[in-house]
Amino acid sequence: MASTTSQEDEGPSPHNNIMILPDPDLADDLRSLSRSPHPYRRNGSVHHRPRTRTSSDSGTEADDESTSFSLLKGLPPPPLRSRKGARPIGDNDFWLPGLQRWRSTSRSSRRSSVGNNEADILEMKVKIKTKRRVEIIRRAFEAALLLSVGGVVLGQESARSLAWAWRKELATFSLTIVGVYAIYPLNRHGRLRLSRFLSFDIPHSFDPAPLLYPILIPVYVSLSLSNHEPSLVLPNILLALASIPPPAIPMHDLVHGQGVAHWLLTLLPILVSEQLSWGNIRPRPLSLRGLNSEALTLVFPLHQALIPTLDFLLSTSILPAELQLLTTALINLFLYATSPQAEILKSLLWLGSLCIFISCRQVLHWEVALARIPSWKFRRSPSGSSSPKNILNLLDHRICQKLSRAGSSEEPTSDSDSPDSHLTSTSRRTPHEAREKTPESPTENIALEDFNQRRTSANFEDVLRSEKARTTPKGRRKRSIAPNIASFLTMTVPQVQVRKWLYALYVYLAVFAVVLGPVRRYVGERALQGEDPFGWALGYLLGNVSWFRFWVITSSLERWIPIPPRQDPSLSSAFCHLGRAEHLRQSTFGEASTRLIIIAYCLAVLVIGIATVIRLGTFAEVDTRRKVFHGTMVLMFLPTIYIDPAFCALAMALVLAIFLLLDLFRASQLPPISRPLTYFLEPYVDGRDYRGPVIVSHIFLLIGSAIPLWLTLADVSRTGDFPWTSWDVQTRDASMLSGIICVGLGDAAASLVGRRFGRRKWFWGGGKSVEGSVAFAVAVTAGLMVAQAWLALGQWPVSGYDGPKPFSWPGALAKAILAAGGASATEAVLTGCNDNVVVPVVLWLLVRGLGL
Template identity: 45%
Template sequence: MTSLGPARSDGAKCSSQSVHTRTTSSLDRIPQPYHIRGDSLTKSTGLSTFTAPDTPNGHIASSFGRTESSESGTEADDEKGQLLKGLPAPPLRLRKGLRGNSPAGLTPAASPLPTPPAFVEAREFEYFGTNQKATKRTQQTGKQTRDFETYKRRKHREIVRRCTETVLLCGIAAIVGSSQRHSAELRNWSNELIAFLILPPLVYAFYPLRLSRRAHAAGKTSLQALRIGFHIPSRFDPGPLLYPVALPVMIAISLFDRSAAFLPAAIVCGLSSIPSLVTATARTPALGDHIHWLVSVLPLHTSNWRLLDGAAPVPLPLKLGPDSPLSRENLILFYPLHHALVSVLGYLTTSSLDISELQLLSTALIHLYVFATSPQAEILKAMLWLGGLCIFISCRHFLTWEVALARIPTWKLLRRRAPRDLISQIDQSICALLTRGRLQRKRGVSSDSEDELPVRPFPRIRNLQVNGRASTMPATEALSAMEVPLLRAPSFDTLGSSQRSRRNTFTATGHQGRNKLPIGMRKAQSNTAGPPNAFMSFTLEQVRARKYVYAALAYILVMLTILGPLRLYVGKRALSGHEPFGWALGYLLGNIPAFRLWVVSNNLDRWICLPPRSEVDAVFDLHISVEDIRQHILGPANTRLLICIYCVAVLLVGIVAVFRLTSVVEVDTRRKVFHGIMVAMLLPSIFVDPCFIALALSLVLAIFLLLDLFRASQLPPISKPLTAFLAPYVDGRDYRGPVIVSHIFLLIGCAIPLWLSLAAAPRSGEGPWAGWDTTVRDVNMVSGVICVGMGDAAASLIGRRYGKTKWCWAGGKSLEGSLAFAIAVVCGLSATWVWLRIGGWAPWHGQSITLVLGKCIVAGLGASLLESTLTAANDNVVVPVGLWLLVRGLHI
């Protein structure tokens, strides 16, 4: 098997000592998360032993992403055996999927080993083949030999997992391709598809050849160079090489019958998502970027080639058509736009998202920007693109300063300082007056965000080991994140990787590139380090006053963004020039007679759009459908109002149930209550009015993102209640960075299949309601709800209680849980198929029930296997997309 991972030279030593000396004395979260030393956030784990492309030895960096192995599903709570990035890890506990009996050597009781495990005692490229050093290893102690054999068995199982994941993805692609095999228009794109299928394997295969050539140039023999280049590293993960590249093209092929323009955009974005490390050049980095850009646009230039015998090739402009929003020039610019988006998203989320998730998110945003034509898509585009950019530009400094203030220990602020000038005296007096009542109750007890540290008048001095060298510092002094950590020599763990940002807050500007100086030189640098260091001279009153001032300014700017550019854009592009707030009133209340009378009597009909009056023409008989009730009896607006009331009632009942179950059941079971809430709300209502549900999910997603921005930025007074409410329901993925992704990914997983099903779908409606209704109703619309709400919940609840037979690979997932996932998906798809026909949206004839049940079983088993093998991205997003592809490909 060809390796795309890095190689290691003979002179590189495994830093196993750091694994044993890792801090394990205090794994509980401390009440001062911002007081952690900066250098402890990037402490070496001893599991990575490779240098960067620009290092003197010239070896390639160790991974394609930010993390050594991404987490998904039940693996998220574990964090792969390393301390969580930033704050100390929560207490070790039996994770979901690990309660019960586990086979020996597969999943330990408390926390499984890294996936795949790292055997730090051995040289990684010596696992295959025998030599003198391998012979010496067999003569070592029995424990080392047993550890090495255990490692090899785990690695072989992990290879089986990776191969299964790759084969499954190829199988899904085959099903999607077979569903479009009769499309004559798709044959015109055969040149582009062939080029897309050939280019990634060629680029991936060329990478180990480059490693071998580099090793041979460094003095290795030909055999040694080949072993180095084609070695399968212990942490090789094919996910970042497969999902961001293949999924967009598979989705575009599945939607090809609606729009052919999706395909070339997906091909360019998919090739742009190839990890940059594969095409990177050590000496001239710009050359690697140009090569990657050339690879991404090369399929666009194959339209005039005759790669297959048959019809004459068709030029690209003719295949796109005159009404397409794309041109060859637009497609060429997708590569720089994609990489710029990845950089910005990576800056905002720091380590919360894996590289695969960043690439997929960037591709989705580009497609939304280019292909948003329906009113719902235009509103989502306005919120994510226009609103996101406006908030980022206007509030960036205020949010950064808020984070900087939250990172200052309170004990530093309690030190009285004499004001230096008149302005400082006036500022301090005003701030003391504004915060006098509150600070008198809290002074000496707690800070704004955490309890303060006890400070001894004469701290005890102890010797610490920092990077193998003795260091003396106060035992009780907790360094602020604003202070510069100790000088550290570069190691194999840090070379080639950027400084990791602090967790649970957004990255502060000016921190990545700061030089690390000894403690004695911090004061000399404080005058030139920028605004955050200026906060260190403030008093407690000044800090508290500024926190609320910055928060108020941020809230005001967000409201101005919503009332200004967002409102104008939505009114012009999505609502045919109507006022959004007035239009929304008519959209929900327009069929209520009293409301219509009030609007007309007050001459507000120009501001509030009223839909046509619904007349009761339907006859109550056995053949009446839900669509007839919506259109002719209740009215579309009243139906939407009833859906809102129903969803709010279900949500309130679910929240009450969660609080009632707090003292009875464990956290994971309470988490699954929210999955049940999503199923109860969305499964019956999506087919009733899919456009309204798509709009509602878009609005809820924007609210979630905005609230999490306020929470991560420590904006008072909203950050503390949000953190306290979400704290019991977070998992390992949420501890990776500033964004709590669990509820966001749960919503996105339910919404993406619906958004994809409505992409380029035929629309209906007139006047202000043009494009706000559709005749399309498909089973694949609810794929996300079934997968996330039913499948994932069933797998967790059954697997944790009755899962005895584990999968051969690590991760803690059981066969019983995967079988429960498949059964739940099959039941959900079958019930949805029946509900689609009971509601009158699809005829009963056309497919036999046995055939439909067989297709549902295939889709359920495929989604279950994907959920059990997925490691490169969040399973709440990728698995629903995989199920959506299977349902559309099988024509359920």
């Protein structure tokens, strides 16, 4: 094994000329502490451990530029393969990457030193011990911070009342979580042994994210939504228990059928609720609380069935904790979507996704397989033959050749093609194919004559040539073709081009049919009181335009396009009690016209933002260009969400569905939009986007901005006349803007200030600076105060008050500082999750818990 040196070593000792060979385990421990935004370009010794999906690439490190070609290919990354000498990665690493016994350096049986280097090894041990202590302090601080968020959530009187009503179930949940985590060191392959506790050691790379965020955040959110959905607590307790990593479940491998023990564990709160007395609380059926105990027992199977599906679709693009949180959010949306906006989002994410997944999965698989194969591996032009099969194949080739020539011939067949693929394909022609090809230039004549001369060479040259065809230029044996890909090699290049377009056409038609079919019908029946979605949308946006109303009435389209009644000018004073902003929206401009003004304003801001990014693209780094989009989102939604929250929530849901659909087309290499879309997004990606096939930056940015708004709208009363019933809200809340403020202002300020002025790094490392965290807190505090000022200026009624909320500006400033400080600390210490998703939810919890 080649000798290596650690980064901390200074080189050979000046007192001797002996090369120091550090302990490979110690060097591996030090290497695991390093963080890199380029997960596919980590080179090391044979002891290098392959990348697992446990570390977080959020924050400053993830914003670095990368020139990896994997994004341009738009294909899923290759599966991780164990290298020679690498530690094996088991299933446990997916869920509990850190909770495994590591071999102690003091028990190493290998002598890795040459000469007298005991002092160097001792120094290395001290460094590892210090870094491990720092990491443990960091993880403990992260856990304490998340628990303190729960204390702030209980600061709401309504949340405390709800928690007291569900105290039996919450106590069972807490005891179960603590007991499972306490027993885990004793549990090994389903066998409990007390001796294992004494030898258990938490490594410095322990990632607490899968053990904390999917377990606590759903319960916190359900307690915060206490005004209209008190029944959310118990289902989210069950989902939190279902999110426990399976290796932590005692004896989960001993019970017949993996997961049965985990399922039984999630049923404990239901049994306690219906069978166990708690003080003066008598057991009573859950049906009295609006829940069905039989349906609740199926929450765990639904959760476990959704996990592998999402993992298959998203591959390595998201981390385990993010996967669990996404699953919990989708199940809550599926079970408890009641508002029209939630029903539309449910139809897009559930009904539309399932229909597309079922109808297009195999076709998309074929499309990706064709994109992976370089063009020189496909079959050459077939020759004429009397065989019916070959005649049909030849006819198919001729038709596809004419169709491919009629289309665009500049687009390469495969993204796997290399610049010298044509030369490679020429050298692989058979003598028969070379003889049939008509020379078109003197160069090809010379090449053909040279080929004919080489035909008469000795047999050993043919053997050597065939051997070279099976090996790379460096002498390595080429990988064998997978069986599912080998079937495509019988096609010619024109046939492949035509089939790629046919597959793409099928996918586009299938998506179009899904939107016009089941999605359209579901939205009309569940969200629009039986109205047609397209006609309803026209009336929703253009209902106050005079010429449009006249055209609808004269064309007798009132049954398809509902239009709002004209407001009586004498009744305009009736809106004064709602505040000056609502008076202008409903009486002066009209609700539909106000939505058109919002659309025009957002489009103008977006065009200016894109123009600015293009102007900065020549000399600004990728982080600066990306933060321009953060600022663009702030300018678009910070002034408009209060004006019409329901419309902004609907717009965010539709844009999210469009983003997901376009990224599906891009990752599946569907012509003609996949390649232009990839090149458009490539300058703005970061390290997180190279983990898998999905570009998550813009999607997580939108989700982080929209989730607080969606959660707040789920807990407010709704108004509206037919056919816009439940499409308007009377009250506003500062928590609606917490996502926009956190992602647009806080994250951008932390990144820009931290990169340029950050000098003092946090003692736990990770690339985050104290200056960046302070900038995050200052920006979020300023944003919350602007939201409070805009709320007071518009005179909107606030939840829990009959009219405008009587603000105490010093008190509001103090609460804003506390909320911003908690969100900033979470962003600085966060691991294992994307900060653009988790931190906005934490800020939303803090804002509602503090009553801001």
